[in-house]
Structure formats: structure tokens, C-alpha cells
Amino acid sequence: xxxxxxLNNHPCRAEAPAHWTVxxxxxxxxxxxxxxxxxxxxxxxxxxxxxxxxxxxxxxxLASRLRGRTLLTAEGLxxxxxxxxxxxxFARAGAAQCGFCTPGMLLSxxxxxxANPSPTEHDVxxxxxxxxxxxxxxxxxxxxxxxxxGAR
Amino acid sequence: MAYRVIGRSPPRADAWEKVRGRPIYAGDLAMAGxxxxxxxRSPYPSARIVKIDTSEARALPGVVAVLTHAEVPQNAxxxxxxxxxxxxTAGAVLATQPVLAEDRVRFQGEPVAAIAAETPEIxxxxxxxxxxxxxxxxxxxxxxEALKPGAPHVHEGGNLLRAWHIRKGDATEALAxxxxxxxxxxxxxxxxxxxxxxxxxxxxxxxEGTLVLRVSTxxxxxxxxxxxxxxLPHGKVRLEGAYLGGGFGGKEDVTVxxxxxxxxxxxxxxxxxxxxxxxxxxxxxxxHPYLLRYKSxxxxxxxxxxxxxxxxxxxxxxxxxxxxxxxxxxxxxxGPYRVPHVKVDAFTVYTNNPVASAxxxxxxxxxxxxxxxxxxxxxxxxxxxxxxxxxxxFLRKGDRIATGQVLESEPMLGETMRRAWQALGPPREGDGPxxxxxxxxxxxxxxxxxxxxxxxASAWVGMELDGSAVVRCAAPDVxxxxxxxxxxxxxxxxxxxxxxxxxxxxxxxxxxRAGTTTATxxxxxxxxxxxxxxxxxxxxxxxxxxxxxxxxxxxIELTEGRALVRGAPDRAIDFSALVKAATAAGRPVQALDKYxxxxxxxxxxITGQGKPFNDYTFGTQAVEVEVDEETGQTRVTKLAACYDVxxxxxxxxxxxxxxxxxxxxxxxxLLEEVVLEDGVSKNPHLLDYKIPTTLDAPEIITILLxxxxxxxxxxxxxxxxxxxxxxxxxxxxxxxRAARAPLTRFPLTAERVLAALKSQSASKNPSPPSxxxxx
Numbered sequence: 001x002x003x004x005x006x007l008n009n010h011p012c013r014a015e016a017p018a019h020w021t022v023x024x025x026x027x028x029x030x031x032x033x034x035x036x037x038x039x040x041x042x043x044x045x046x047x048x049x050x051x052x053x054x055x056x057x058x059x060x061x062l063a064s065r066l067r068g069r070t071l072l073t074a075e076g077l078x079x080x081x082x083x084x085x086x087x088x089x090f091a092r093a094g095a096a097q098c099g100f101c102t103p104g105m106l107l108s109x110x111x112x113x114x115a116n117p118s119p120t121e122h123d124v125x126x127x128x129x130x131x132x133x134x135x136x137x138x139x140x141x142x143x144x145x146x147x148x149x150g151a152r
Numbered sequence: 153m154a155y156r157v158i159g160r161s162p163p164r165a166d167a168w169e170k171v172r173g174r175p176i177y178a179g180d181l182a183m184a185g186x187x188x189x190x191x192x193r194s195p196y197p198s199a200r201i202v203k204i205d206t207s208e209a210r211a212l213p214g215v216v217a218v219l220t221h222a223e224v225p226q227n228a229x230x231x232x233x234x235x236x237x238x239x240x241t242a243g244a245v246l247a248t249q250p251v252l253a254e255d256r257v258r259f260q261g262e263p264v265a266a267i268a269a270e271t272p273e274i275x276x277x278x279x280x281x282x283x284x285x286x287x288x289x290x291x292x293x294x295x296x297e298a299l300k301p302g303a304p305h306v307h308e309g310g311n312l313l314r315a316w317h318i319r320k321g322d323a324t325e326a327l328a329x330x331x332x333x334x335x336x337x338x339x340x341x342x343x344x345x346x347x348x349x350x351x352x353x354x355x356x357x358x359x360e361g362t363l364v365l366r367v368s369t370x371x372x373x374x375x376x377x378x379x380x381x382x383x384l385p386h387g388k389v390r391l392e393g394a395y396l397g398g399g400f401g402g403k404e405d406v407t408v409x410x411x412x413x414x415x416x417x418x419x420x421x422x423x424x425x426x427x428x429x430x431x432x433x434x435x436x437x438x439x440h441p442y443l444l445r446y447k448s449x450x451x452x453x454x455x456x457x458x459x460x461x462x463x464x465x466x467x468x469x470x471x472x473x474x475x476x477x478x479x480x481x482x483x484x485x486x487g488p489y490r491v492p493h494v495k496v497d498a499f500t501v502y503t504n505n506p507v508a509s510a511x512x513x514x515x516x517x518x519x520x521x522x523x524x525x526x527x528x529x530x531x532x533x534x535x536x537x538x539x540x541x542x543x544x545x546f547l548r549k550g551d552r553i554a555t556g557q558v559l560e561s562e563p564m565l566g567e568t569m570r571r572a573w574q575a576l577g578p579p580r581e582g583d584g585p586x587x588x589x590x591x592x593x594x595x596x597x598x599x600x601x602x603x604x605x606x607x608x609a610s611a612w613v614g615m616e617l618d619g620s621a622v623v624r625c626a627a628p629d630v631x632x633x634x635x636x637x638x639x640x641x642x643x644x645x646x647x648x649x650x651x652x653x654x655x656x657x658x659x660x661x662x663x664x665r666a667g668t669t670t671a672t673x674x675x676x677x678x679x680x681x682x683x684x685x686x687x688x689x690x691x692x693x694x695x696x697x698x699x700x701x702x703x704x705x706x707x708i709e710l711t712e713g714r715a716l717v718r719g720a721p722d723r724a725i726d727f728s729a730l731v732k733a734a735t736a737a738g739r740p741v742q743a744l745d746k747y748x749x750x751x752x753x754x755x756x757x758i759t760g761q762g763k764p765f766n767d768y769t770f771g772t773q774a775v776e777v778e779v780d781e782e783t784g785q786t787r788v789t790k791l792a793a794c795y796d797v798x799x800x801x802x803x804x805x806x807x808x809x810x811x812x813x814x815x816x817x818x819x820x821x822l823l824e825e826v827v828l829e830d831g832v833s834k835n836p837h838l839l840d841y842k843i844p845t846t847l848d849a850p851e852i853i854t855i856l857l858x859x860x861x862x863x864x865x866x867x868x869x870x871x872x873x874x875x876x877x878x879x880x881x882x883x884x885x886x887x888x889r890a891a892r893a894p895l896t897r898f899p900l901t902a903e904r905v906l907a908a909l910k911s912q913s914a915s916k917n918p919s920p921p922s923x924x925x926x927x
Binding site for chain 2 (some may be wrong): 074088
């Protein structure tokens with residue numbers, strides 16, 4: 001099937017088998033590998049992407065759903081080729097250890113800051129509760145999101 | 153001593169790439185003509201294989217290979233680390249695991265066939281079409297049952313895999329004299345690593361006919377295991393270490409390597425093999441469940457006089473690293489305390505449960521539950537403050553641990569305990585049905601391998617013509633910042649900004665062998681190797697600068713990429729010119745060096761006496777919990793951790809290890825258990841196996857002490873594993889206080905806590921343990 005949609009701020013035309021998920025399309029069809037496979041059943045949040053600005057699990061959404069819509073992945077986060085404020089805050093705070101959950105975590109955080117520019121620590125915890133991290137204990141991730149919000 | 157780079161928190165070398173989602177993990181690489189692997193696994197924990205029929209699978213279009221045991225050149229996985237491992241396992245029943253099962257399967261998830269196909273979908277369909285006829289056999293699913301006469305044997309030779317012992321003084325006689333004795337039993341379950349990246353690899357054959365595997369692994373030396381299985385010369389298998397999406401010991405054993413190597417070698421095409429989350433749950437080594445029986449005796453004034461400990465661990469169906477995990481438990485069994493009389497008997501036992509092997513702390517987390525549970529129970533029995541009791545008995549410099557080893561530096565245990573406890577702040581009252589309580593656990597975890605393995609690591613450091621430096625060292629980076637720390641060490645020694653040091657490659661063939669990223673050894677071992685190599689490069693740079701600046705060697709200072717004469721800053725030369733001149737003069741600007749850990753003979757097989765490890769990391773964690781007395785629901789609201797890390801190399805990385813280890817430990821404490829029914833996993837999915845989320849993680853206060861007494865570079869100690877050791881014990885002690893009834897079985901689920909609360913309210917004598925006073 002043919003799919004026309006907006007990917008990381010650019011028009012995208014892709015071909016995909018009907019059974020592919022957004023995760024399949026990104027990784028196998030478009031070679032965009034920042035979005036990771038973690039569990040394949042929508043629990044770990046590792047494959048979080050933003051569909052029309054809303055965080056979704058790429059492993060649960062069929063690629064056909066992308067038609068005419070806007071998709072943002074970690075590859076599209078940069079601002080004019082530079083890390084955006086969330087990415088910078090994550091790097092400075094030491095919020096990425098193994099880095100595997102980082103893309104999904106950044107996208108959930110971006111959706112939070114778009115909806116709530118001045119979140120409390122509890123808001124951050126709630127917004128990221130669906131993104132598992134096994135390395136950091138979350139402390140520095142939460143610090144990074146709060147720092148990015150403050151830097152606005 | 154003031155350092156320029158060491159002890160600060162520059163963003164790690166990999167940080168900027170990771171926040172852009174750019175690192176190429178093992179599963180991110182695709183190659184033209186690449187096939188997809190799929191493993192057929194046993195649904196039975198114990199069965200005879202009557203017949204394997206692959207014809208229907210082979211007939212499926214797009215299937216390139218369906219391999220069974222008959223196609224494996226040498227069908228045995230061996231765990232052979234360099235060093236005197238054999239001596240340490242004398243008498244053990246070390247059953248090797250087949251790469252693909254032959255006539256029987258011994259655990260659910262055991263690989264039976266390996267498939268390579270043009271697409272993942274075809275590979276999955278082919279797996280369904282492999283017909284395996286099984287005849288279920290009686291199995292054994294509990295170590296105590298497995299040791300009884302007449303129990304089904306998992307392997308020829310019996311179910312006792314290995315025993316270790318300590319005999320120091322006369323514990324039985326000393327206990328008879330003790331004023332107070334506390335006897336308790338603790339139980340821990342199988343626990344999964346749940347790294348977010350499942351076991352993954354890609355392989356191909358290069359132009360020289362070498363089998364190349366790019367794998368998410370903590371151990372590049374597994375190239376040898378693949379070579380042995382394929383009967384290839386060791387030099388014909390190359391392992392390239394990708395950045396890992398988490399390891400925690402679970403990628404220390406062979407995971408995909410041999411299966412992947414087999415598929416590539418037989419098909420002569422690139423193959424990618426990614427375990428699904430369910431396969432990850434059932435297919436790789438877990439943390440060992442332990443049964444811990446403790447009997448501790450003390451005098452009326454609170455001096456420990458003796459401990460008797462029995463440890464039984466469930467090794468599951470194969471040996472993997474169980475004998476060595478058990479050794480760590482043996483050595484740490486009595487905790488960071490002076491105990492004059494010790495008797496420890498430790499056993500690891502085969503069952504038809506999942507294979508258990510390495511997991512962060514390597515057998516130290518279970519014993520901490522035992523020895524720290526005992527300290528709180530003793531304090532209650534003595535009506536003594538548990539902090540005071542610990543303080544009285546903590547190991548000090550010059551004391552002997554249970555194996556008789558003398559501690560050569562000050563463990564600073566009292567300070568770690570007091571600071572962690574104070575960091576929790578003023579005590580807080582509960583509200584309504586919510587009880588608030590605090591607890592702590594001190595701990596003791598080795599860093600670096602057993603002394604008798606003669607551990608070593610090599611590294612190469614060299615200058616480039618632009619004045620920057622390069623580090624080559626085959627130390628896998630599991631995400632703890634291993635690579636970045638090597639850059640920091642080099643930058644400190646050479647007087648370079650840290651951004652001007654690049655670390656390249658983690659490759660079994662192209663970078664000097666550094667050994668495994670396990671046992672909290674990389675900073676200690678590779679850090680020292682890099683330190684030595686960097687110092688040699690520094691010597692050459694200083695010689696060259698002294699010559700060019702016409703100054704004495706002692707007056708040359710290297711800083712910010714320049715050499716200058718101390719006190720005469722206008723007499724300076726930048727590294728680029730310096731390196732070019734050195735090269736023109738034929739002076740070396742690189743060095744390959746090797747660090748050898750101090751070695752010692754094996755410990756005594758009967759008494760356990762000797763020097764098992766070179767050094768230990770000591771620390772304390774304290775927690776505050778809220779327990780809802782109506783539901784048993786438990787929440788950790790605050791956690792404070794204080795460790796002597798010797799010297800932080802990257803402060804943020806050291807804190808990150810502690811924060812991450814503690815939250816992983818909280819998962820063990822409250823949530824995590826592989827639920828088994830006769831060897832069959834009931835929760836091999838993240839929906840049913842819960843790990844902590846942002847809402848479960850508490851506020852964490854991390855305090856780093858820096859004694860400078862570690863054996864690593866700049867006096868550093870290892871922190872990766874010690875970060876996790878005391879967490880479950882601290883939570884258990886806090887919940888026990890809140891419930892006013894002992895909690896000894898992990899995880900401390902709401903059901904178990906509620907049962908404890910009910911047993912307490914049913915009892916006629918609800919006086920709280922005196923330990924409450926410490927809160």
C-alpha cells in the first residue's frame with residue numbers, strides 16, 4: 001500500500017505491506033532506527049513516537065493509519081540541525097545511560113511540554129510513566145525535563 | 153588532590169549521539185541480502201525429544217536454513233574464562249549446555265532448532281512448521297526436592313552442582329555461649345534483567361572468510377565460544393561490540409552468539425537475530441532464587457559472636473555461572489561485620505527451572521537480605537538501636553572478613569550509614585491507614601574478579617597529529633559510561649580537554665583485549681590499563697617538550713592541549729606541533745600497556761579461608777516507606793544512598809549508577825518475580841512482569857564519599873553492582889517495622905505485606921520492635 005504523510009516536518013511517500021506497524025515501517029521500510037523495539041505489545045514505551053503531536057506506541061499502530069497525518073520521531077527532534085532544548089538537557093543531566101529508552105522518553109517529554117510548558121515534578125512523572133528505563137532510576141531524566149521546561 | 157577532568161561531570165562522549173537517537177545498536181544494522189533468524193524453543197521444562205521433523209518448514213518458500221543439533225559441529229557451550237577457573241570448580245558437576253537440544257530438553261525455552269529466512273514473517277511461520285515430538289518426563293522444580301534421594305536427575309551425576317564452605321573458629325560452640333540468638337529464613341525468587349534491548353546480533357562473513365558478529369554483549373571473548381562450537385580457529389571469529397541497550401549481567405553469558413554464528417556459517421549470508429521479549433524472558437539466565445537460613449548470636453552488649461548460614465540457590469537447568477555466583481554469596485554471607493566464629497554452607501542445585509546465571513551484584517544482593525535482616529532482628533531482640541548495633545560490629549581497617557582476608561583500607565561503613573540515615577531528613581508521621589517507617593541496609597560487594605583468575609586488561613593510547621588523543625580498548629559499554637571514563641582518565645593524564653580524546657572500537661580483533669564488562673571490573677581493570685598507557689605517552693610528550701622548550705622535564709606542564717614551562721607561560725608549544733616534532737624525531741607518541749590485578753591462590757576448599765577478591769565497595773542505603781494497613785500496598789517515598797566510591801571519575805555517571813541500581817533494587821523489593829508453575833513461566837511479558845516506572849521511583853539522595861583508597865585509577869572503586877546490593881534489604885527492614893511483623897519473602901507484594909499485617913494484628917502482643925526508636 002502507498003502512504004502519503006508528513007514525517008519529521010517533510011512530506012513522505014512510502015510503500016508498506018498492509019500488516020506493517022509504524023515501527024516496521026520506520027525501521028525496516030525507512031531505515032529510521034532511533035525508534036526501538038522493546039516489547040512489541042505497547043508496554044515499555046521504547047517505540048514512542050508522536051502522531052499529530054500525541055504520543056503513541058509505534059508497535060501498536062498500523063502503518064496505514066499514517067495517511068495524511070503528521071509523524072514525529074527522534075530523528076526529527078533537532079532544531080536546525082542542533083539538539084533541541086530537551087535533547088541538550090538530557091545530555092547535560094546525564095539522563096541517557098544505555099540510551100535505548102532515550103528516543104521514546106524524549107518524545108513523551110516533548111508532548112508534555114507542548115501541552116504543559118511549566119510542569120511540576122509530579123506532572124513529569126505522570127507523563128513519563130509509560131516509558132520504562134532500567135538504567136537511570138529516572139532521577140536524571142526527570143531533572144532534565146524540568147531543566148528543559150525552565151529553559152524555555 | 154585537584155583534578156581538571158576527574159570527578160567532574162562533563163557530558164559523556166556518547167551523550168550527544170544518544171539524545172539524537174543515532175547510535176547503531178546491534179539491531180539497527182541491516183545488510184543487503186540479510187536473512188532473519190528465529191529460534192524454535194521447547195514448550196516443556198523436562199521432556200525427551202522423540203523426533204524432529206523439519207521437512208515442512210524447509211519446504212516453505214523463503215526459508216533458507218532449518219538447523220537442528222545434527223548440524224552443530226560441536227554442540228556444547230562452555231564457560232571457560234582465562235585463569236585458574238578449573239581449580240575453583242573441582243568436584244562440580246559442570247553440565248555443558250547444548251547449542252541446540254539433542255535427545256532431551258531441560259527447561260522451557262531451551263533452543264531446539266534455528267531458522268534463517270528471507271523475512272521475519274517467513275522465519276516465524278517456519279518455526280510453527282517445525283514438528284517436534286516430545287515425551288514429557290518427570291521434572292524437579294525446587295532445589296530442596298532436587299536434593300532428596302530419588303528425585304529425577306536433571307543431569308547425569310546428580311542435582312548438586314557445587315557446594316562452597318566457610319569454617320572460621322567454632323560457630324556451633326560460640327552460639328551455645330551467645331546471650332541472644334536470632335534464627336530466620338529468607339526467600340528470594342527468579343528475577344529478570346529486563347534490559348530494554350532484548351538479546352540481539354547480526355553476523356556476516358568478511359572477505360578473508362572470517363565470521364564477524366556484531367552483538368549486544370558484555371563479553372567480546374565469546375568469539376572463542378562461537379569458534380569452538382563451529383570448530384573454527386579462534387582467529388576466524390571476530391566479535392564486534394555494539395553499544396548495549398542495557399546488560400546488568402544478562403548479556404554476560406552467551407545469548408545469541410552461537411545460534412547466530414551457526415546460521416551465518418551455514419547459510420553464508422548475513423543474518424540478524426533478535427529475541428522477542430517473550431524469548432528474552434524464557435530464554436536467558438535469570439537471577440538465582442535463594443533460600444537463606446541464618447542463625448546469628450550476640451552478647452548482651454551487642455557484639456556479634458557467631459553466625460551460621462546455609463544458602464541454597466536454584467541454578468536451573470544448566471550450570472552457566474552458578475558456581476561463581478554462589479562463591480560471591482559465600483564470601484559476602486556474613487556481611488560487613490566482624491564475626492569471630494563463622495560457619496557457612498552454600499549449595500547450588502540443578503532443577504528444570506529457567507537457567508540462572510549472572511545478574512548485577514552476582515549473588516551479593518541475596519546475602520545482604522540475610523545479614524541485614526539479621527541485624528535488625530538482633531537489635532530488636534537486644535532492645536538496641538539497629539544503627540548502634542551495626543556501628544559496634546562494622547568491619548574496620550585491619551579486621552578480617554569471614555574468609556580471613558585482612559582489610560587493608562578503612563571501609564568507612566559508619567560514615568556511610570550515618571550520612572544515608574540523616575539524609576532522609578526529619579521523621580514523618582503516617583496519616584490514616586498509611587504507616588510510615590524507615591529502614592536501612594549496609595553492604596559489602598566485591599569489585600573485580602576473584603584473585604586467582606589472574607585478571608588483566610590491555611589498552612592502547614596514542615596521539616594524533618592534530619594534538620588529540622585516541623584510546624583503543626575492547627571494553628564493552630553497557631551504558632554505564634565505561635568508554636567515557638577511559639577518555640576522562642586519558643584527558644586528565646595528558647592535559648587535554650576531554651572532548652579531544654576519542655575512544656574507538658570495542659572489537660575482539662582490532663582493539664587490545666580488555667576483558668569482560670562484568671564484575672564491576674572495567675573501571676578498575678581497563679581504567680588502570682589506560683592510565684598506564686597514558687602515563688607512558690605523557691612521558692614521551694614531556695621529553696619532547698623539554699627538548700624543544702629548553703627546560704628541565706620537571707618544569708614541563710601539560711595542560712589544555714599545550715606543553716608549557718611552569719612559571720613561564722609564554723614558553724609553550726601546542727600538542728599538534730609537539731606531536732609532529734616528536735614523530736619527525738622518531739619519538740613514540742603511543743603506548744600499548746597491560747594491567748594485571750594482584751593475584752592470590754584459590755581459597756581453601758574446606759574452610760573457605762584465603763583472599764577471594766582484591767577489594768570491596770562499602771555503602772549504605774536508607775529508605776522511607778509508606779505502608780497502607782488496609783491494602784498492604786507499599787511505596788518507597790525516599791531513598792538515600794551513601795558509598796565510598798574511592799574517587800568518582802565522572803560524578804554524574806557514578807550518581808547515575810547508584811540511582812539506577814537503587815531503583816532496580818526497588819523492583820526486586822516490591823514487584824519483580826518470574827512466576828513459575830512446574831518450570832513454566834506464567835508471566836513472560838512486561839504486562840505481567842512489572843518493573844518500576846517514574847511513579848514507583850522515589851526521591852533519591854546520593855552521597856559520594858571519596859577516600860581515594862580504591863585500587864582503580866586515581867583511587868577509584870567500582871560502583872556498578874554495589875549500587876544495587878542493599879536496596880531490597882533496606883526496604884524489607886523498613887516494611888518489617890511498618891508492619892510490626894517480619895517480612896522475609898521477596899518480592900514484598902501487597903498480598904504478602906497484608907498477610908503480615910493481619911498476622912500481627914491477630915497476635916496478642918503487638919509491641920513494636922525496639923528498632924522503631926531509630927526512626
